[in-house]
């Protein structure tokens with residue numbers, strides 16, 4: 001699930017996999033995995049598919065975390081918010097190039113979400129179609145007649161949700177990338193390269209590097225994320241606006257957690273590396289003020 005912050009990635013999964021509606025917004029901390037079993041009807045038979053959905057934080061700047069999540073992906077569902085045009089533009093400007101940087105090319109399904117809202121729309125389904133056709137035409141990805149590559153969705157009415165995930169299911173089934181270990185190895189190496197070059201002088205950049213660095217000590221990212229979510233909360237970090245002081249605290253908490261199952265030397269070298277990243281954060285207080293002022297002024301200009 002790809003798309004900017006607050007477009008509705010988590011809400012769509014919640015509605016689809018658990019049939020739950022929840023109006024509150026809490027940015028997804030790191031990544032979260034949900035499994036959904038579905039039936040895929042092909043002309044000759046019905047196949048059972050276990051779809052593993054990877055939800056991630058959409059916020060700008062978590063580039064290494066995003067890249068890590070893309071490794072091994074078989075398809076992507078790109079989510080935009082019809083009331084914010086930049087969420088559509090960012091497909092081209094950020095999400096698709098970043099994804100294809102890691103996984104070469106995988107089938108893409110597009111949705112414009114929040115169709116239930118009364119007005120305030122900054123783009124429509126036609127605009128989404130333009131993007132979708134640009135990416136899916138030359139490929140031989142086939143879908144049954146009743147399914148498409150793009151949908152208008154709403155978590156309130158439920159429109160388009162089942163169909164969008166059915167499309168993803170069909171495409172995953174036909175484009176099974178898991179059979180190629182060389183490809184996965186290559187993707188992994190590419191990802192390591194991205195991590196090395198990531199920008200760490202901003203609070204988000206450093207936190208991004210620390211999160212990914214912590215995950216690399218684990219076979220199972222889900223377990224790492226589970227621990228991270230707890231420690232990030234304990235350190236009082238707001239994932240969308242982290243501050244240096246709390247990131248320093250987090251580095252300590254992570255070392256404490258690691259000391260339960262890692263040897264002393266590894267814990268110490270992890271701690272030293274991460275604390276150096278956290279210490280080198282240049283706090284951009286001034287920029288925060290400008291950003292906040294802009295948020296206040298925006299409706300008036």
Ligand SMILES: Nc1nc2c(ncn2[C@@H]2O[C@H](COP(=O)(O)OP(=O)(O)OP(=O)(O)O)[C@@H](O)[C@H]2O)c(=O)[nH]1
Pocket residue numbers: 003004005006007008009010011012022023024025026027028029056057058059113114115116117153154155156
């Ligand atoms: N009216 C309306 N609100 C929606 C819809 N989908 C999501 N929302 C609301 O939009 C807000 C953000 O939704 P989330 O699902 O948390 O967004 P996200 O894409 O997971 O955001 P990040 O985790 O920060 O990347 C929440 O308040 C949701 O209730 C929709 O179809 N219609």
Ligand SMILES: [Mg+2]
Pocket residue numbers: 009010011026027028055056057058
């Ligand atoms: Mg989310």
